[in-house]
Amino acid sequence: MLRSLDIRDMLIIDRLELGFQPGLNVLTGETGAGKSILLDSLGFVLGWRGRAELVRQGADQGEVTAVFDLPGEHAAHAILDEAGLPGGEELILRRVNARDGRKTAWVNDRRCSGEVLRALSETLVELHGQHDDRGLLNPRGHRHLLDEFGGLEPQRAITRACWSALNAAQKALDTARAEVEAVRAEEDFLRHAVQELNDLDPQPGEEADLDTRRRMMQGAERVRESVGRAHGALGSDGAEGAIGDALRWLEESVEGTAGHLEAPLAALERALSELGEAVDGVERCLEVLDFNPLDLEQVEERLFAIRALARKHGVIPDELAVFAGELRSKLSALDAGSEALSGLETDVTQATAAYEKSAEALTKARRASAKKLDAAVTKELAPLKMERAVFSTDITEADPGPDGCDLVAFTVATNPGAPSGPLAKIASGGELSRFLLALKVCLAGDASGVTMIFDEIDRGVGGATADAVGRRLAALAGDGQVLVVTHSPQVAALGGYHWRVEKRVVANQTLSSVVPLDTSDRVDEIARMLSGDTITDEARAAARSLLG
Numbered sequence: 001m002l003r004s005l006d007i008r009d010m011l012i013i014d015r016l017e018l019g020f021q022p023g024l025n026v027l028t029g030e031t032g033a034g035k036s037i038l039l040d041s042l043g044f045v046l047g048w049r050g051r052a053e054l055v056r057q058g059a060d061q062g063e064v065t066a067v068f069d070l071p072g073e074h075a076a077h078a079i080l081d082e083a084g085l086p087g088g089e090e091l092i093l094r095r096v097n098a099r100d101g102r103k104t105a106w107v108n109d110r111r112c113s114g115e116v117l118r119a120l121s122e123t124l125v126e127l128h129g130q131h132d133d134r135g136l137l138n139p140r141g142h143r144h145l146l147d148e149f150g151g152l153e154p155q156r157a158i159t160r161a162c163w164s165a166l167n168a169a170q171k172a173l174d175t176a177r178a179e180v181e182a183v184r185a186e187e188d189f190l191r192h193a194v195q196e197l198n199d200l201d202p203q204p205g206e207e208a209d210l211d212t213r214r215r216m217m218q219g220a221e222r223v224r225e226s227v228g229r230a231h232g233a234l235g236s237d238g239a240e241g242a243i244g245d246a247l248r249w250l251e252e253s254v255e256g257t258a259g260h261l262e263a264p265l266a267a268l269e270r271a272l273s274e275l276g277e278a279v280d281g282v283e284r285c286l287e288v289l290d291f292n293p294l295d296l297e298q299v300e301e302r303l304f305a306i307r308a309l310a311r312k313h314g315v316i317p318d319e320l321a322v323f324a325g326e327l328r329s330k331l332s333a334l335d336a337g338s339e340a341l342s343g344l345e346t347d348v349t350q351a352t353a354a355y356e357k358s359a360e361a362l363t364k365a366r367r368a369s370a371k372k373l374d375a376a377v378t379k380e381l382a383p384l385k386m387e388r389a390v391f392s393t394d395i396t397e398a399d400p401g402p403d404g405c406d407l408v409a410f411t412v413a414t415n416p417g418a419p420s421g422p423l424a425k426i427a428s429g430g431e432l433s434r435f436l437l438a439l440k441v442c443l444a445g446d447a448s449g450v451t452m453i454f455d456e457i458d459r460g461v462g463g464a465t466a467d468a469v470g471r472r473l474a475a476l477a478g479d480g481q482v483l484v485v486t487h488s489p490q491v492a493a494l495g496g497y498h499w500r501v502e503k504r505v506v507a508n509q510t511l512s513s514v515v516p517l518d519t520s521d522r523v524d525e526i527a528r529m530l531s532g533d534t535i536t537d538e539a540r541a542a543a544r545s546l547l548g
Contacts, residue, residue: 001481002125002451004067005039009059010097012512016501017415020451024477026495027485027514028525033501034512035485039127042066045095046125047117054097057509065094068124074449075123080107083116091124093117108186127453128436136410136436137423143366143408146393149443150369155362156403162355163402169351177354180341183334190331193313197324202306203449207317210303216289217296224289229283240279241273255267359404366395366406373442381436383468385461386431389414392437410439433457434469441472451481458488468489489529493546500524 007016010035027035044054045064055062066089070076080087086108094104095117105112107120128136136145147156183190186381216223232238247268254261310317370393377391390413398407412435413420423435437457444452458469470491476482477496486492498517503510517525523543524535 001069006065008063009056010041010062011037019496022481023496024474025483025497026492027499028492029501033503035501045093046121047114062097067092079119085110125451141407142410146408149373159358159362159404160402162358166351166355169347173348183330194327202320204318207306212300234279362404376442377438384434385465453483455485458491470494489526500525
């Protein structure tokens with residue numbers, strides 16, 4: 001609910017503070033007094049696109065602040081959360097328009113964009129009037145309005161889920177097809193490369209090991225000669241034999257040395273043990289160096305084959321095994337591709353069938369709801385002196401989408417047999433106002449928490465018809481808040497709260513102001529609306545009669 005509106009230096013308003021109430025709030029005044037400026041200012045703070053020049057002449061900037069009460073379940077809370085803005089039971093919107101055209105907005109004292117303001121406005125305010133392209137005249141919203149009227153949100157949610165599942169299945173199929181096609185383009189290469197790699201079967205670290213063995217084999221003759229001479233020097237005919245002899249001679253002499261040979265004997269035993277290990281190692285080396293010349297040829301052949309294959313595929317030799325695994329995976333994916341695609345195609349077929357079934361059920365439900373809406377609007381038109389008019393909710397086929405396969409448009413024919421068409425094009429000003437009111441009365445079931453604004457919706461009607469308009473506006477305001485800009489005394493008399501918009505001239509400057517009216521002031525204002533500039537006693541009596 002809109003609680004207050006504070007306007008500073010906008011058009012012909014210097015400073016204006018308005019406090020609104022639940023129920024029917026009425027704004028009246030002479031033509032040109034500035035009633036439309038209030039709506040322009042409210043639209044400005046809500047982020048709506050409107051007049052380019054809003055700043056009052058002589059002022060540096062214009063500013064509008066609107067305060068709304070937000071119940072805990074209000075839809076605006078979700079928008080605030082998504083935008084990272086502070087929430088609460090009170091929503092304060094403030095927007096400034098500088099003289100140079102720059103616009104700055106705040107939500108609960110936090111800077112925000114015009115997009116956020118417009119998103120919030122969708123949950124806060126509905127504007128209905130002859131020049132409104134945001135409300136009932138906008139055919140883009142007719143499908144949603146019909147769904148709300150028929151309580152079709154659960155069915156629409158099912159259709160949206162089916163649409164999402166269908167899109168996901170189609171995306172998976174398209175991705176798999178693209179992958180298979182990409183692999184299939186290099187199928188010949190893959191099969192040849194995998195066969196080549198399988199035949200060679202390179203292992204990580206093998207290239208370095210082969211290179212080491214090759215170098216060792218290439219120098220084996222020279223190395224073996226030296227190692228053999230070392231083996232002879234260390235073995236039984238060399239150092240090992242000499243130490244063994246020395247150890248034996250010393251052991252034979254140990255008894256007559258009073259223990260002086262114990263340490264030398266222990267050292268020689270250790271040396272002989274270490275020497276034995278050295279001889280064993282040298283012998284193992286000689287065994288390694290003892291190879292068939294064909295071994296060198298085989299090692300070189302494999303080494304060169306691994307290096308050549310690595311160069312061919314642009315990888316280092318140690319990565320050949322991993323690369324081979326990747327190629328095998330691609331080939332396996334290709335071989336399994338047909339089977340996988342078949343399964344994904346089945347998923348798409350099933351998802352399509354589920355979506356079509358859901359969309360068809362939603363269309364059927366919409367057609368049933370459309371008949372009920374047409375009957376309800378027709379019933380409302382009779383008291384508004386439009387009993388001969390024909391209202392129709394047209395449903396035509398549209399491209400499939402998340403909300404089904406239907407285009408919904410509200411059309412009218414002002415007289416039986418006359419061609420029907422869009423509301424805004426077929427109906428005259430007064431007729432259009434009454435159509436909109438009748439339609440809004442029928443669609444107002446879930447409008448709690450939204451401030452409804454009707455801009456001269458009673459234009460072109462009077463008498464009993466104007467009274468019927470007023471009573472329907474009052475009914476709409478029963479559980480919420482309605483703001484009405486009106487020239488009709490019958491409508492004004494039904495308001496719970498009444499303000500008069502008037503102009504005054506101060507220092508050769510025209511300014512607009514809004515005055516709250518008490519009971520006696522309301523009598524005079526409604527009398528003025530009945531009789532014109534000269535208020536007669538008869539007009540006051542008629543005004544009192546209207547006020548009840």
